[in-house]
Amino acid sequence: xxxxxxxxxxxxxxxxxxxxxxxxxxxxxxxxxxxxxxxxxxxxxxxxxxxxxxxxxxxxxxxxxxxxxxxxxxxxxxxxxxxxxxxxxxxxxxxxxxxxxxxxxxxxxxxxxx
Amino acid sequence: xxxxxxxxxxxxxxxxxxxxxxxxxxxxxxxxxxxxxxxxxxxxxxxxxxxxxxxxxxxxxxxxxxxxxxxxxxxxxxxxxxxxxxxxxxxxxxxxxxxxxxxxxxxxxx
Numbered sequence: 171x172x173x174x175x176x177x178x179x180x181x182x183x184x185x186x187x188x189x190x191x192x193x194x195x196x197x198x199x200x201x202x203x204x205x206x207x208x209x210x211x212x213x214x215x216x217x218x219x220x221x222x223x224x225x226x227x228x229x230x231x232x233x234x235x236x237x238x239x240x241x242x243x244x245x246x247x248x249x250x251x252x253x254x255x256x257x258x259x260x261x262x263x264x265x266x267x268x269x270x271x272x273x274x275x276x277x278x279x280x281x282x283x284x
Numbered sequence: 285x286x287x288x289x290x291x292x293x294x295x296x297x298x299x300x301x302x303x304x305x306x307x308x309x310x311x312x313x314x315x316x317x318x319x320x321x322x323x324x325x326x327x328x329x330x331x332x333x334x335x336x337x338x339x340x341x342x343x344x345x346x347x348x349x350x351x352x353x354x355x356x357x358x359x360x361x362x363x364x365x366x367x368x369x370x371x372x373x374x375x376x377x378x379x380x381x382x383x384x385x386x387x388x389x390x391x392x393x394x
Contacts (some may be wrong), residue, residue: 175325190322213328213385261327273382275327 172196174276176262182282191279192223195243195264201225202239204247205261213261219245246255252283287363288372293389294364304388306372311352314351319346320356322387323368331357331370367392 175194205213217227221242239245259278289307296302320330345358371387
């Protein structure tokens, strides 16, 4: 079974630029999550999708972050414009059901904002 | 959401058992106790979870206190590949988000 795929693995941009991350979850998984992990901290949930609908985006900075999951499969997370404090690893995870105990994580995208 | 408290770091000798503690004094009756670990430069991976009874799987054992206010993840024989950050998480299966905290960084000494 293929795991969660993410791209790119690394990205360096200047502040005020835009960036987008892509995630392909495990086939058949209805729930998809985006997390932000700042160095030295645990992952923090940004947004949770159930199929192509948003379940929880309470911690997503909506003035600059946006995410979509078209057709309930792949997802993209965008930051526009980026700030220095957005430097972090962005992790995508999926699970078969909402509330399922096991989330499968991708390798993450390391973003550096200069 | 209920929170957990873990030591920042622990060390273990290779091939010895490791007991990773977690305090969750504000746990509610519907909270499951989950453990994930994160190896360097990788995303977190599921280790084990339980509700009230002790649990065993191929990776680890989970011992849950009778009052459920604490739990312990047990790695029976630590290997170098077990060096990771271990997160203890409380999670309601109604779909609430995971709160990872800062976890315990485990160092395995050869």
